[in-house]
Amino acid sequence: MNALVDIRRLRRSFGGPAVLDGIDLKIAQGEFVALLGRSGSGKSTLLRVLAGLDTAPAQKLEIPARRSVVFQEPRLLPWKSVIENVALGARKPDARALAGAALADVSLSHRRDAWPLTLSGGEAQRASLARALVRSPDLLLLDEPFAALDALTRLRMHDLVFDLWRKHHPAILLVTHDVWEAVALADRILVLDQGRFSHEIRVDIEHPRRRGDPQASLIETGLLRELGVELSHV
Amino acid sequence: MADRSAAERNDTHGTPDASLLAPADNRLWRTAGRIASPIAIIALWQIASLSGLLSPRILAAPTEIAITAGRLIASGELVTGLVVSFLRVSAGFSIAVVIGIALALTSGLSRLGEAIIDPPIQMLKAMPFLGLLPLFILWFGIGEAPKIGLVAFGAIFPIYLTLHGGIRSIDKKLIETSQVLELGTIGIIRHIVIPGALPSLLVGIRYGLSVAWLSLVVGEQINASSGIGYIITYARDFLQTDVIVVCLLVYAIMGLLTDGLVRGIEAYALRWRPQVIA
Numbered sequence: 001m002n003a004l005v006d007i008r009r010l011r012r013s014f015g016g017p018a019v020l021d022g023i024d025l026k027i028a029q030g031e032f033v034a035l036l037g038r039s040g041s042g043k044s045t046l047l048r049v050l051a052g053l054d055t056a057p058a059q060k061l062e063i064p065a066r067r068s069v070v071f072q073e074p075r076l077l078p079w080k081s082v083i084e085n086v087a088l089g090a091r092k093p094d095a096r097a098l099a100g101a102a103l104a105d106v107s108l109s110h111r112r113d114a115w116p117l118t119l120s121g122g123e124a125q126r127a128s129l130a131r132a133l134v135r136s137p138d139l140l141l142l143d144e145p146f147a148a149l150d151a152l153t154r155l156r157m158h159d160l161v162f163d164l165w166r167k168h169h170p171a172i173l174l175v176t177h178d179v180w181e182a183v184a185l186a187d188r189i190l191v192l193d194q195g196r197f198s199h200e201i202r203v204d205i206e207h208p209r210r211r212g213d214p215q216a217s218l219i220e221t222g223l224l225r226e227l228g229v230e231l232s233h234v
Numbered sequence: 235m236a237d238r239s240a241a242e243r244n245d246t247h248g249t250p251d252a253s254l255l256a257p258a259d260n261r262l263w264r265t266a267g268r269i270a271s272p273i274a275i276i277a278l279w280q281i282a283s284l285s286g287l288l289s290p291r292i293l294a295a296p297t298e299i300a301i302t303a304g305r306l307i308a309s310g311e312l313v314t315g316l317v318v319s320f321l322r323v324s325a326g327f328s329i330a331v332v333i334g335i336a337l338a339l340t341s342g343l344s345r346l347g348e349a350i351i352d353p354p355i356q357m358l359k360a361m362p363f364l365g366l367l368p369l370f371i372l373w374f375g376i377g378e379a380p381k382i383g384l385v386a387f388g389a390i391f392p393i394y395l396t397l398h399g400g401i402r403s404i405d406k407k408l409i410e411t412s413q414v415l416e417l418g419t420i421g422i423i424r425h426i427v428i429p430g431a432l433p434s435l436l437v438g439i440r441y442g443l444s445v446a447w448l449s450l451v452v453g454e455q456i457n458a459s460s461g462i463g464y465i466i467t468y469a470r471d472f473l474q475t476d477v478i479v480v481c482l483l484v485y486a487i488m489g490l491l492t493d494g495l496v497r498g499i500e501a502y503a504l505r506w507r508p509q510v511i512a
């Protein structure tokens with residue numbers, strides 16, 4: 001099958017040493033990929049290239065046209081109601097109807113007319129997810145979308161993202177520093193270090209994945225060690 | 235429950251910010267306190283006038299002023315003058331709003347526009363614009379044009395400066411988000427730049443309005459053949475301090491009313507902002 005994302009030898013530097021030093025990345029249609037790495041390792045830089053917010057030289061750079069992004073902050077327009085924010089993502093004649101459906105998908109219909117600044121952190125991030133999904137993207141880019149949420153809300157968001165992925169089946173690239181988040185959700189986990197992918201693991205565990213599961217724990221500890229070792233040579 | 239609220243009330247009495255949190259009866263007392271002092275001053279003024287200490291050629295008595303106000307309103311003189319003055323401010327301020335917004339959008343949205351527009355405006359801003367009146371008279375004669383021109387010129391600066399600042403301080407992350415959403419340049423201006431800079435613009439408009447009324451007062455002192463300024467000039471020639479004070483009060487009331495109008499617009503347009511005080 002043709003890869004949805006196909007990047008070869010992508011480089012990006014901001015003057016100093018290359019943040020991305022010849023990265024190769026393929027993502028299949030509907031694949032859920034998690035990207036781990038210590039802070040400052042270049043995860044967001046890679047995601048911004050995929051989002052089309054940044055340009056960088058590469059031997060090959062195939063990215064689908066239909067993309068959506070959810071950032072760590074919800075980035076809703078505070079002067080538009082929740083439904084107007086979501087409809088802005090759709091930009092079609094029936095944008096409002098689509099937006100209503102997307103809000104129902106993230107169980108936020110009851111807040112459709114609320115102002116964004118009155119939402120809780122979890123609600124705002126769900127609205128942001130709805131705005132991304134209403135575009136029916138082939139590639140959904142998530143840059144630490146749950147990092148600012150409390151632990152309980154974060155676990156609920158994991159279930160939500162998983163359900164949405166099952167329902168709409170976009171390819172997802174989830175940037176995170178939460179190892180369990182990656183293990184719980186992804187088909188494949190990449191670790192970014194020193195401008196390269198230092199590690200790649202396929203996670204073939206049935207969903208829903210439970211935290212005490214021996215196979216999952218093994219992967220989790222392996223990744224933690226990988227990240228811990230990296231931390232020690234910073 | 236009752237104990238707790240009593241304790242809270244005691245607490246708020248103790249804090250320096252009590253005015254915001256104070257219970258209603260306390261607020262009533264404060265209002266009364268604020269009114270008491272002006273009333274006392276007016277009473278003293280009245281006594282000074284009655285006792286002959288304050289000559290009507292210096293300043294008319296409050297009662298005299300009230301009677302004159304009634305007479306000027308009844309004769310229609312005041313309303314006619316007010317309409318003329320109001321039209322001058324409206325015309326000048328409308329010009330200022332259009333030019334100020336156009337300049338601010340140009341310089342806020344493009345680096346080139348900023349390089350061209352911003353430096354001269356920053357320089358002109360430093361000039362005491364009311365001092366331009368003699369030049370305006372030379373350029374525009376003594377009709378309506380110099381008066382409207384002075385109002386427009388003075389009000390452009392606050393509108394331009396606040397809107398320009400507002401556009402520049404728009405969250406770059408929102409601009410980035412709109413790129414992801416593929417809103418396009420027009421969409422970005424419509425959905426992000428204008429609503430995002432609106433709070434600043436409204437501050438500029440309120441400030442610009444006060445400048446506009448001030449410019450009108452000055453502009454109307456010279457060669458006015460109609461309007462509130464004309465009534466003042468005429469009264470000055472006949473030493474009618476009561477008429478002058480009435481006219482000044484009218485200026486003040488008009489300033490407050492137009493400011494209140496903009497506040498109303500503000501309250502509606504910015505209703506998305508969270509209410510700090512419910």
Ligand SMILES: Nc1ncnc2c1ncn2[C@@H]1O[C@H](COP(=O)(O)OP(=O)(O)O)[C@@H](O)[C@H]1O
Nearest residue numbers: 014019037038039040041042043044045046175
């Ligand atoms: N616009 C930029 N200008 C200069 N340096 C940048 C810029 N964006 C990112 N960087 C640098 O690139 C490195 C990677 O940043 P980033 O991709 O944000 O890391 P991560 O998301 O993994 O925490 C950091 O050292 C950061 O300082």
Ligand SMILES: [Mg+2]
Nearest residue numbers: 043044045143
């Ligand atoms: Mg990052």
